[in-house]
Amino acid sequence: MLIAGNWKMYKGPAETRAFCATFEPPDGVDVVIAPPYVSLAEAVASGLTVYAQSVHWASAGAYTGEISAPMLLEVGAAGAIVGHSERRQYFGETDETVARRAFAAAEAGLGVIACVGESEEERESGQTELVLRVQVEAIKDAVGTHELLVLAYEPVWAIGTGRTATPELAQEAHAFIKSLLPRPVLYGGSVKPDNAAELLAEPDVDGALVGGASLEPDSFAAICRAASSRS
Ligand code: PEP
Numbered sequence: 001m002l003i004a005g006n007w008k009m010y011k012g013p014a015e016t017r018a019f020c021a022t023f024e025p026p027d028g029v030d031v032v033i034a035p036p037y038v039s040l041a042e043a044v045a046s047g048l049t050v051y052a053q054s055v056h057w058a059s060a061g062a063y064t065g066e067i068s069a070p071m072l073l074e075v076g077a078a079g080a081i082v083g084h085s086e087r088r089q090y091f092g093e094t095d096e097t098v099a100r101r102a103f104a105a106a107e108a109g110l111g112v113i114a115c116v117g118e119s120e121e122e123r124e125s126g127q128t129e130l131v132l133r134v135q136v137e138a139i140k141d142a143v144g145t146h147e148l149l150v151l152a153y154e155p156v157w158a159i160g161t162g163r164t165a166t167p168e169l170a171q172e173a174h175a176f177i178k179s180l181l182p183r184p185v186l187y188g189g190s191v192k193p194d195n196a197a198e199l200l201a202e203p204d205v206d207g208a209l210v211g212g213a214s215l216e217p218d219s220f221a222a223i224c225r226a227a228s229s230r231s
Contacts, residue, residue, distance in 0.1 A: 001200065001227040002150060002186060002207035004032040004113055005214025006053065006081060011035055013042040020046030023217035028228040030207075032111075033214065034081055037067055044076035051111065054087060055080035057100035059108075069108035079111025079148070081209075083135075085156045095135055099142035106146045113150050113186065113209060114139050116177065120157035129176060140181045151177055151185045152209040158189025160211055165189055167198050167205075174204035193222035200230045 011019065016039035025031040025048070034051040035043050043050040056066035072080060082105065083098035098114065105112045116135040118128045136151065143149050153173050158165050165173070165187070174185045187199050188209030199205055207227060214220045 001028075001230060002030045002032065002184065003220075003224045003227050004034060004051065004081070004152075004186065004207070004209045005220050006084065006188075006209055006211050007033065007035045007039075007215060008053070008086070008211060009036055010215055011039055013039050015039075016042045017046075019215075019217055020048060023048075024221055026221070026225045026228040029224050031224050032079070032113075040072070040075050040077055049078050050076065051079040051081055051113065052077050053081050053084065055082065055101050055105045055110065057097075057104040059104075069105050069110055072110060073108060077110070079113065080105050081113045081115065081152075083115045083139075085115060085117055085154055085159060089156075095138035098135075099138045102139055102149065103142040106143050106148045109148070111148050111150070112143070112146075113152050114143075115152045115154050115188070115209070117152075117154040117156050117159075117189075123155065123157065128173070132173065132177060133180060136177055136180045145181065145183055149183050150206075151181065151183055152188050153177055153185055154188035154209060160190070162190050164191065164195050164199070167202050170199055171202040171204055174202070174206075178204055191223060193219050193226070196223045196226035197230070200227050 082101040087093040118131040184206035186207040186209045191208045
């Protein structure tokens with residue numbers, strides 16, 4: 001079981017230090033935090049496993065605003081999230097760029113959490129499987145079943161909305177994703193301490209990618225404990 005906290009654009013170094021001083025992950029579960037780039041070194045110094053929230057496909061070059069896999073390794077990061085729906089929605093990330101980022105990261109030895117998920121309109125118009133297939137196959141074509149690759153199923157309508165997928169709906173999507181690309185699949189979308197256990201009880205839910213509830217040490221620890229008691 002892997003529980004990853006995506007901090008989005010929250011917590012600079014001082015707040016990161018304060019979080020790490022209080023947060024106590026339980027045994028029996030792999031826990032990752034993904035702070036903003038400027039807080040990576042602070043998070044690494046705490047001894048927690050740290051991922052970045054994105055990574056570029058080139059190792060260096062004229063790519064203003066980007067960070068490469070060797071740079072992340074140099075500061076002690078262990079991996080990177082790629083293809084988060086906020087990157088796809090607000091920063092022009094495409095299936096092709098997500099795949100390139102995922103490939104470069106895995107090749108460099110970083111763990112990868114590659115996000116996929118349908119929008120509300122896509123689900124309502126019956127396109128969920130088609131959308132997931134296109135997104136997952138782009139990643140599969142680039143990365144294959146690389147042992148450093150983990151997928152995250154994050155239905156866009158459930159991210160930051162308080163609307164969680166039912167455990168049955170998550171299970172169905174996870175099983176479909178694994179039929180395309182047999183790698184672990186995390187669930188993401190309004191995971192909270194009070195719904196984590198039922199989601200994590202599904203056989204094909206291999207962990208969680210947590211946004212809002214990962215910002216507070218107690219709620220993130222509670223979610224990690226729900227995973228630890230399942231594994
Ligand atoms: C996320 O940012 O990946 C996420 C799932 O956010 P939240 O848990 O806040 O819905």
